[in-house]
Amino acid sequence: MNVVAKILLAGSAVALSSMAVASENDPAMLKLASTxxxxxxxxxxxxxxxPKGMAPIxxxxxxVAKQYRGKPxxxxxxTRVVLEGSSPYSSHWKGKVSGLSMPPNAVAIKETDARLLVSWILSLGE
Ligand code: HEC
Structure with a gap:
């Protein structure tokens, strides 16, 4: 194999591994979501x-990515919904989930981190 081919192969391996990190298994994002x-x-x-076989909470x-990706x-x-929560009187996911609304998360997460998580969420399943 010539040098150029080797460099091209090495380059695509790097591209592939950084793609994997940008998706579902991104360790930094998973840790942020879990903490x-x-x-x-x-x-x-x-x-x-x-829980107990019910619809997810x-x-x-x-x-979420499928529903919102590409929408202006x-x-x-x-990010606002994550920080401030959603209203049980106008659930965005009514009938699809068992939770009626999301409580505000501003006590648990900073706005910059919420923004980071949301842009990661929007990239999922691409
Ligand atoms: C106590 C349970 C609970 C926790 C904790 C929670 N969520 Fe939610 N989340 C929900 C529910 C229930 C909905 C659906 C709300 C609705 O139907 O309006 C939701 C909806 C969402 C949506 C979609 C909002 C929409 O308007 O469609 C996003 C994005 C989201 N959550 C992200 C997060 C992030 C990020 C965190 C952590 C910082 C988090 N959630 C923590 C229960 C939770």
Whole structure:
């Protein structure tokens, strides 16, 4: 194999591994989500049942990505919902999840971290 081919191969291996880190298995994002308490109510992958076989408490983040990706303002909107919570009188996921609303998370997570998590969530399942 010539040198150019080797360099090209090495380059694509690096590209592939950084893609893997940008997705579902990103260790920094998983840690942030877990220390902020998000994973008590959310799973990453869709299709996972909630406690006692009920609908999951909150929507799987892959489903959130499917619902909001590419919509203008999604990043800002979802960051606000994460920090301030949602209203049980106008559930965004009514009938699809067993939780009626999300409590405000501003006590558990800083705005910059919430923003980081939301942009990661929006990239899931790409
Ligand atoms: C106590 C349970 C609970 C915790 C903890 C929780 N969530 Fe939620 N989350 C929910 C529920 C329930 C919904 C669906 C709300 C609705 O239908 O309006 C939701 C919805 C969402 C949505 C979609 C919002 C929308 O308007 O469609 C995002 C994004 C989200 N959560 C992210 C997070 C992040 C990030 C954290 C951690 C900082 C977190 N959640 C912690 C229960 C929770």
């Amino acid at each position: 902020s308490g998000c994973l008590t109510c959310h799973s990453i992958e869709s299709g996972k049942p909630g 909150g929507p799987a983040w892959q489903d 303002g999604a990043q800002d909107f979802l």
